[in-house]
Amino acid sequence: MAGPKSGTSVLKNPEREAYYKRQFRKFVFFTAVSSIIPLLILGWIFNYYYTDFVKARTKASFVTQLEQHCKLVELFLQEQVAKLELAVRNHAKDFLADERNLSAIFVTINEKRGAFTDLGLIDSEGRHLAYVGPYDLMDKNYSNSFWFQEIMTGPSKQVYISDMFLGFRDVPHFIIAVMGTDGIERWILRATIETEVFRRIVEDVKIGSTGEVFLLNTQGVYQSNPSRGGKMLERSVFPVMPFTETVKVAIGRFGTSENPDRPALQIASYVWLNNPRWMLVMRQDYSEALYDVNHVNYVMLIILHASAFMILVVTIFITRYMIRAMRKRDVELDRANECFFQASKLASVGELSAGVAHEINNPLAIINFEGQILADMEKESEMAPEFREQLLRSLARISNQVKRCKRLTHNLLKFSRQTESQIGDVDVNSLIADVIPLVEREASTSGIRLIVEPEPDLPRVSADSSQLQQVFLNLITNAIDAHNQTGYGSVRISTRANAKDKGVDVLISDTGSGIPQEIIDKIFDPFFTTKPVGKGTGLGLSICYGIVSKLGGHLSVQSKHGEGSVFTVFLPFEPPQGRKKPGETEQKTTP
Amino acid sequence: MENARILLVDDETEFTDSMSRLLRSRGYQVTAVNSGEAAIKALGQGRFDVMVLDLKMPGMDGMATLREAKKLDLFTETLILTGHATVDTALEAIKLGAYDYLTKPCEIGDLVLKIQGAKKKKDDTQEEVITKKIDGIVQGKSF
Numbered sequence: 199m200a201g202p203k204s205g206t207s208v209l210k211n212p213e214r215e216a217y218y219k220r221q222f223r224k225f226v227f228f229t230a231v232s233s234i235i236p237l238l239i240l241g242w243i244f245n246y247y248y249t250d251f252v253k254a255r256t257k258a259s260f261v262t263q264l265e266q267h268c269k270l271v272e273l274f275l276q277e278q279v280a281k282l283e284l285a286v287r288n289h290a291k292d293f294l295a296d297e298r299n300l301s302a303i304f305v306t307i308n309e310k311r312g313a314f315t316d317l318g319l320i321d322s323e324g325r326h327l328a329y330v331g332p333y334d335l336m337d338k339n340y341s342n343s344f345w346f347q348e349i350m351t352g353p354s355k356q357v358y359i360s361d362m363f364l365g366f367r368d369v370p371h372f373i374i375a376v377m378g379t380d381g382i383e384r385w386i387l388r389a390t391i392e393t394e395v396f397r398r399i400v401e402d403v404k405i406g407s408t409g410e411v412f413l414l415n416t417q418g419v420y421q422s423n424p425s426r427g428g429k430m431l432e433r434s435v436f437p438v439m440p441f442t443e444t445v446k447v448a449i450g451r452f453g454t455s456e457n458p459d460r461p462a463l464q465i466a467s468y469v470w471l472n473n474p475r476w477m478l479v480m481r482q483d484y485s486e487a488l489y490d491v492n493h494v495n496y497v498m499l500i501i502l503h504a505s506a507f508m509i510l511v512v513t514i515f516i517t518r519y520m521i522r523a524m525r526k527r528d529v530e531l532d533r534a535n536e537c538f539f540q541a542s543k544l545a546s547v548g549e550l551s552a553g554v555a556h557e558i559n560n561p562l563a564i565i566n567f568e569g570q571i572l573a574d575m576e577k578e579s580e581m582a583p584e585f586r587e588q589l590l591r592s593l594a595r596i597s598n599q600v601k602r603c604k605r606l607t608h609n610l611l612k613f614s615r616q617t618e619s620q621i622g623d624v625d626v627n628s629l630i631a632d633v634i635p636l637v638e639r640e641a642s643t644s645g646i647r648l649i650v651e652p653e654p655d656l657p658r659v660s661a662d663s664s665q666l667q668q669v670f671l672n673l674i675t676n677a678i679d680a681h682n683q684t685g686y687g688s689v690r691i692s693t694r695a696n697a698k699d700k701g702v703d704v705l706i707s708d709t710g711s712g713i714p715q716e717i718i719d720k721i722f723d724p725f726f727t728t729k730p731v732g733k734g735t736g737l738g739l740s741i742c743y744g745i746v747s748k749l750g751g752h753l754s755v756q757s758k759h760g761e762g763s764v765f766t767v768f769l770p771f772e773p774p775q776g777r778k779k780p781g782e783t784e785q786k787t788t789p
Numbered sequence: 790m791e792n793a794r795i796l797l798v799d800d801e802t803e804f805t806d807s808m809s810r811l812l813r814s815r816g817y818q819v820t821a822v823n824s825g826e827a828a829i830k831a832l833g834q835g836r837f838d839v840m841v842l843d844l845k846m847p848g849m850d851g852m853a854t855l856r857e858a859k860k861l862d863l864f865t866e867t868l869i870l871t872g873h874a875t876v877d878t879a880l881e882a883i884k885l886g887a888y889d890y891l892t893k894p895c896e897i898g899d900l901v902l903k904i905q906g907a908k909k910k911k912d913d914t915q916e917e918v919i920t921k922k923i924d925g926i927v928q929g930k931s932f
Contacts, residue, residue, distance in 0.1 A: 559872035563894035
């Protein structure tokens, strides 16, 4: 929809553009502060507590798992000790010294698990009295072995479990020795635990790909095979922890033999067994232990930041949309203001004109009458012919000028009183067809071609037909005059339905001189004219503007200096509310 | 037809002066006054065929003068002369009983034509009324 003055440029006002930019920044900033920041804070807090919670749970699960595992290992050892103790308590040395009997016991205690590799009876001198097992150890003397000395010298140490050692057989193993006594003589029932069976029990815990379970003795030597580098009887890089009966959890870079240079952060739980003094350790890379929580955190943080980003994007879009709406509203407001300004200007000019016209009419009438008196006298007087001729010419001129003034004052009065409209259904096409003959003569003498392009089946509008006629007559005459007597050119009058604004557009375009930008704002002002003195009153377009506005439409112009102008008359199907009904005349009392 | 007796009413002396001279030179008997009050007084004192009345005057304006004049129940016809070329004020005046209207500035020819018309109407009305009165007397009716 073209405004009443498309030539004016309210659209590019740098001050206002800066204002829009400021508003845009402000809105985006506040929306971001009030929605994105709380969201991020909430997300981060949640994330922090969730991580904390999961960490605690992971630690707890490490404790529970190790507790159970420790119990399992201890139970295994206790079971083996109990079997040996049973044999020692129930049988005399001589009975056990019989290899057949020992072999039968070996078979019995080994029935279930196969946990024993061999079984031997050793006297107080360290000599084998009997031996059942795969090695040829009958002639071995244990009197110098550390375990033998330990059990023999220990005051009441009836059960002894050794650390892993190589011994005579040169294979890592450990033994359980139970001391028996026959009054004063001491003897020992010694059994070797099947390393593979023990290892299975110790190492049989599944904890991810980086998890491992192992046993260390008080010197930090592996008592089982760790799964991540190092092996039994080697020194572990894992520190020997202070003695504790309850399971503890530690997080740190303990290092593995696998890659000692770049130790990964690990979570480890440990506990000391009572007999033997071995430390059971379960550890796993921290990243793996907390993989799930890390993954969830990662996904959550991505979603969180994506949401924040989305809010920002949506905010920017909404703000842009709003600023656009604001700008549109401002432009419309400007137009409305302009219309209002124009209308009030017209109204005050109207009042003024009415007064002026009335005041001028009286002196005009006197001039006219006085001229008439002179004319009367001329007829009755005798005078020189040249004088008479001069007098007559002057009188004719006076009469003409009075008539010109009268035209002006009558136009002014018409302009000031454009209220007496008779609204009816008007067929704009036929109205234009009526106007054309009135301007055809002028057009053809000026060499201007009139082209009429009516849209067929144009809807009728509610308007005052005689006023509209005046509008079109005026606009077409102006369009012809715009060619400045060049002797060629054309004026195109076209009509079209304007469904969007519910009305009819009438376009009057010419190929004339166009309107310079600097005066395009003024052309609808009363008394503004570019025509030579005496040719135009400067009221034509102003009257047209007033008429069209009163009918609820608008008159706008688009022009390029030197290329011509297009005047667009928009007429609504229905005049605005509050306008007079057909046949009703508006009363305006004469002052 | 004898020349009409005209009462000119306009607040502007120069205007009434010019117009009086013009009309007198055409053989009319012209009395000029410059206010509504003076016009009513003149109507009470003398006899006029046509009153040429300006609408816009200080004090008693044209409309008020016309109303007052009508109350006098004279045969004098009124011709409105106005600076405002509007149909509605003229219509109002005609509803009040004015003969016709002219807009300033007017041609003397048009003015004379309308004065003649008004004079003729006044004469006709007067004749009609007198005839009726005479008829009444003849038929022995009192009035």
